[in-house]
Amino acid sequence: MTTLEKDKKIPQYRQLYEILRKHILEGIYKEGDLLPSENELCIIHSMTRPTVRQALSDLVNDGFIKKQKGKGSIVHQLPKGIGILSVAGTTSALSGQNLETRILVKPNVKQWADPFMFNLSEAEKNSGCIYMERLRLVNRKPLFYDITYIPNINLPRFTSRSFENKSLFDTLRGFYQIEVKGGEQKLRAIPANKEIGKYLEVPAGQPILHLERKIDTNRVGFCFYSSLYCNTEDHALFGIF
Amino acid sequence: MTTLEKDKKIPQYRQLYEILRKHILEGIYKEGDLLPSENELCIIHSMTRPTVRQALSDLVNDGFIKKQKGKGSIVHQLPKGIGILSVAGTTSALSGQNLETRILVKPNVKQWADPFMFNLSEAEKNSGCIYMERLRLVNRKPLFYDITYIPNINLPRFTSRSFENKSLFDTLRGFYQIEVKGGEQKLRAIPANKEIGKYLEVPAGQPILHLERKIDTNRVGFCFYSSLYCNTEDHALFGIF
């Protein structure tokens, strides 16, 4: 291999996952349909069963299918709410709706708040943090007010990139080969204060769902953080477990 | 085999999961420790690697360990909050605290509410529903007010069983061989009304986390439902994804 090409190898099970996920989202497989059996998928895609099963297992974890012994893999009813409690979610479940992202505070380097909502490593503390605030709107109504904190470690030119109507996840993957792998979150119901009420266009005191999230990536030791305020009056958050 | 013994076979990967989970909860493996490597676990427990990996994969999904390529399986910091957003959770993360369950309304057979928070099958609608209300207290403070709806299908003598300080999950498993496999949930922040405020001992209007859950089981087509009101003032809910 003579070029400096990205020899990024996408695992076979991941490729199959993406294909099936796409077909489900496009309606090629509809709710209640049976996917091809595991053995059929093996033949179609020239894989062995464990490989196929890993793809299907991921689809189950992300809520796209359910399996039934002796029957098959059944396409699941897609959530009506907003799937933000799983990795796949955040914006994917909103497809088809009028979705908009507005930058309230552009990415800029700051000191970490102290105390911070999660424990930070020394490396994180010393590196400073890239701070940004965004508002997510669905059908012109603000639903999420999102404050993001990213350790300023090896992310050249990050603060000059644009995020308008573009997923942060996509930016991290596209420019830095950082993939989100999972995370943890704390949930609370809190009353809106004046600032949150202003952004979400609700009166102060209205119950708001507050999520504090730590998001892990494939870069070892690198994770980022988000404090997310959701107006759940019209749209419930949706999760699977 | 001459007896009517329950020849329930617990899969090997599940047995290993339970052993490692127990050791982590007991502190034999502490936060940050490395578990034995996959190859070591293979030898110790006379399993092959895929079997070991399935056990470890379940531990990752339930938040007990994280894996790092080239390094090993690292025991994860256990959540400080209340892990109710994953199957393993509900009460398990509260071990060590003073936990109490109080029955407000004993199980009794009713008609389903119409409309109900989830779509019901015809079989479910026709069978009626076992209804109960419970209050969960931690250190004498009420945290959850839980309304449970169970389809009245093939559950002999269910309404006469006692649930005081006993897990509903354990009852279902012990008497009916029903295992919880997963589910879905909708989350909202709502103001407490008078009734909820009375049970959770908070003033009306205080923000409360409302979870509507559909819980799947290993019995095909059998799931049950829960409407859960949580006071998150002192304890955040905790979840992994």
Place this chain on the structure above:
DNA sequence: GAGTGGTCTAGACCACGCA
């Protein structure tokens, strides 16, 4: 009985972290 997913074996090669 035929087909399905659930479990399991016994190997293999790779990329990555660490010393």
Place this chain on the structure above:
DNA sequence: GCGTGGTCTAGACCACTCT
């Protein structure tokens, strides 16, 4: 360079659902 977890192969037997 060695051990780790990540991916993958090519089979096997079982319990379950459907007809």
